[in-house]
Structure formats: structure tokens, C-alpha cells
Amino acid sequence: MNRLNFKILVVGLLFSTGVYVTSCKSKTKDESTQASADTTAVTPVPSAPVEIAADDALTTGVKDATKDHPGVNATVNNGEITLTGNIERSKLPDLMQTLNSLKPKKINNQLTIK
Amino acid sequence: MALQDKYKELINAASAAGVQNLQVREQDNVLYIDGEAATGQIKDNLWAIYNKIDPDFRAGDLIMNINVSAMAAGARAKVTTASSNLNIRKGPGTDQPIVGKAEHNSTVTLVSKMNDQWWLVRTDQGEEGYAYAQYLAVQ
Incomplete structure (x- = not known):
């Protein structure tokens, strides 16, 4: 054993x-x-393309977002939001945070800052 | 890659702050940063850095969508309107009828998330309806 x-x-x-x-x-x-x-990193890891909201959804979202900012005009075209009019500097970040969360392609900020 | 260099401080800060599901993507000359921050304070800090790199958000080359994971169903959220009371609406949209109000600085319960902009909430008076997420902050 x-x-x-x-x-x-x-x-x-x-x-x-x-x-x-x-x-x-x-x-x-x-x-x-x-x-x-x-050392030969030639093939980057593929990432999902950025999701861009449709203009209809953006238009609705932009309307809600600008409701409490009476001096602000916003238009939506092809995923891009364009802001004109005026706003106080202290209120700009709140507006931008909300607009950024709508999944736009781009935001053109042409606002006059008071 | 140039945009990632421009916003490097922001991307690094998001990583350092433990932002979950952090995605940094560049498409058609716009940088897209997405992720979930644990608190509203982390989100605000990232926005302050964004505003520092691109004063008044003029460049139009960054879309940053940072959600706050503390904003979850069942959590209590403070109404952070400037001074007015917060409208509670029948549905998620400013075109929906107002069914109640949540007082400025009062606390409501988050019931369920409709989207990044609208939450179904319940006031302590038992009123239930949709409120705009921008004016809600989990303490």
C-alpha cells in the first residue's frame, strides 16, 4: 500500500x-x-457610432428646455441646435446641460450673454 | 484626436471621479462624452471644467451627456427651482396639463424615469405626475 x-x-x-x-x-x-x-496597434477597438436624436424629438426637447429661458430662441436642423437671443451667464450652464442631454449632433451657441 | 487633446483635462477628471460607462467618441469634428456620475456634484464639476476649457460653450465641438446615477427610482430629490414652484404635469412635456405643484426647496420622491429630461415624481402631499429633471437634485 x-x-x-x-x-x-x-x-x-x-x-x-x-x-x-x-x-x-x-x-x-x-x-x-x-x-x-x-506596439503595432493598427486596428482600433470599434466603438458604437454616436446616437443622434431625430429632429422631431429634438424640437420637442428644445421647446421644453427653453421654456424657462424667455430670451432664448432655438432652432433645430439636421440634428444641430442653434441658439440665438440672450441669456444671463449664470443660467447658461443649466440650459446647456439640458440641451446636451437631448443627444443633438451639435450645438451652435450664438447667444448674447448678458 | 485633436479634440481629445483639447478636452484632455475634462476626460481625465471624469476618469478620476469614477464616471461609469465613460465613452469618449469623436465624429464629424465633434467630441461626444457620455457617462454616469455618482453625484450631481461630480457632474457640476465636470461642467465647470468644460466651461473653463471652452468659455460659454461657444466652440460647438463637444456634446457632454453625464447622467447622475443617484437619480434613481425611490430616491428623494429636492426641488431646485430658482424661486418658483415646480410644475407637475400629466405627461412628460411642457404641452401637458399641470396637475400639481412641488414647492420650491421641498422634497419629492422619484417614481420612475421617463427620459433624461422627465421624471415621474410624487410629492409628500401625494400628488403624482411628471417633473422636469433639471430642477430635481438628489441630496
């Missing part, structure tokens, strides 16, 4: 060493592949 146990132990040791060596080999290989991928 003791001899059998010893054999099992030896086989086990050999096996685990084998696994260890194999895992080491593949790790080294992975690292080298990664290193070369890093």
Missing part, C-alpha cells in the same frame, strides 16, 4: 509539474503576443 501511495504521489507531482510548465509556457507566449499587439 505504501509503495502504491508513493507511486500515486510521484505521478501526481510529475503531472502538476507538467501543468505548471505548460501554463508558464503559454503565459510567456501570451505576453509576447500582447506586447507585439501593443
Whole structure:
């Protein structure tokens, strides 16, 4: 029985060493592949295109956003919001935050700042 | 890549502040930064940096949409209007009839989010309807 146990132990040791060596080999290989991928980064990770809201949704959103800013006129065309009229500087960030959340393509700020 | 350089301080600040699902994309000469900030304070800070890099937001080369993850159903939010009471409407839109008011500086419960602009809320008086998200801040 003791001899059998010893054999099992030896086989086990050999096996685990084998696994260890194999895992080491593949790790080294992975690292080298990664290193070369890093230095030759020619294919950027594809990211989803930016979602732009439709003009109808933008027009509704812009109407709501400018309701409490009586001096501000806003038009929507092809995803772009154009702001004209006037606003107090302290109120501009709130308006811009809301307009930015509507997912427009671009905001043309032509407001006169009071 | 030029726009990412221009707004580098902003992008770095968003990363450092732990903004979740941060996406920085450039398309047709406009940079789009999207993500979720834990608090309104982080969002305000990012907007302050934006305003510093591009004073009065004149350049038209950045669309930044940072949501606040603390704005979640069940949370309590303060009504942050300048001085007036906040309209509570039947539906999500300023063309919808007003069904109630939430007092300036009062607190309401967020019931469910319609979109980034409109939340279904409930006042402590039990009035329920849609309110404009810009005037709600989770404490």
C-alpha cells in the first residue's frame, strides 16, 4: 500500500509539474503576443457610432428646455441646435446641460450673454 | 484626436471621479462624452471644467451627456427651482396639463424615469405626475 501511495504521489507531482510548465509556457507566449499587439496597434477597438436624436424629438426637447429661458430662441436642423437671443451667464450652464442631454449632433451657441 | 487633446483635462477628471460607462467618441469634428456620475456634484464639476476649457460653450465641438446615477427610482430629490414652484404635469412635456405643484426647496420622491429630461415624481402631499429633471437634485 505504501509503495502504491508513493507511486500515486510521484505521478501526481510529475503531472502538476507538467501543468505548471505548460501554463508558464503559454503565459510567456501570451505576453509576447500582447506586447507585439501593443506596439503595432493598427486596428482600433470599434466603438458604437454616436446616437443622434431625430429632429422631431429634438424640437420637442428644445421647446421644453427653453421654456424657462424667455430670451432664448432655438432652432433645430439636421440634428444641430442653434441658439440665438440672450441669456444671463449664470443660467447658461443649466440650459446647456439640458440641451446636451437631448443627444443633438451639435450645438451652435450664438447667444448674447448678458 | 485633436479634440481629445483639447478636452484632455475634462476626460481625465471624469476618469478620476469614477464616471461609469465613460465613452469618449469623436465624429464629424465633434467630441461626444457620455457617462454616469455618482453625484450631481461630480457632474457640476465636470461642467465647470468644460466651461473653463471652452468659455460659454461657444466652440460647438463637444456634446457632454453625464447622467447622475443617484437619480434613481425611490430616491428623494429636492426641488431646485430658482424661486418658483415646480410644475407637475400629466405627461412628460411642457404641452401637458399641470396637475400639481412641488414647492420650491421641498422634497419629492422619484417614481420612475421617463427620459433624461422627465421624471415621474410624487410629492409628500401625494400628488403624482411628471417633473422636469433639471430642477430635481438628489441630496
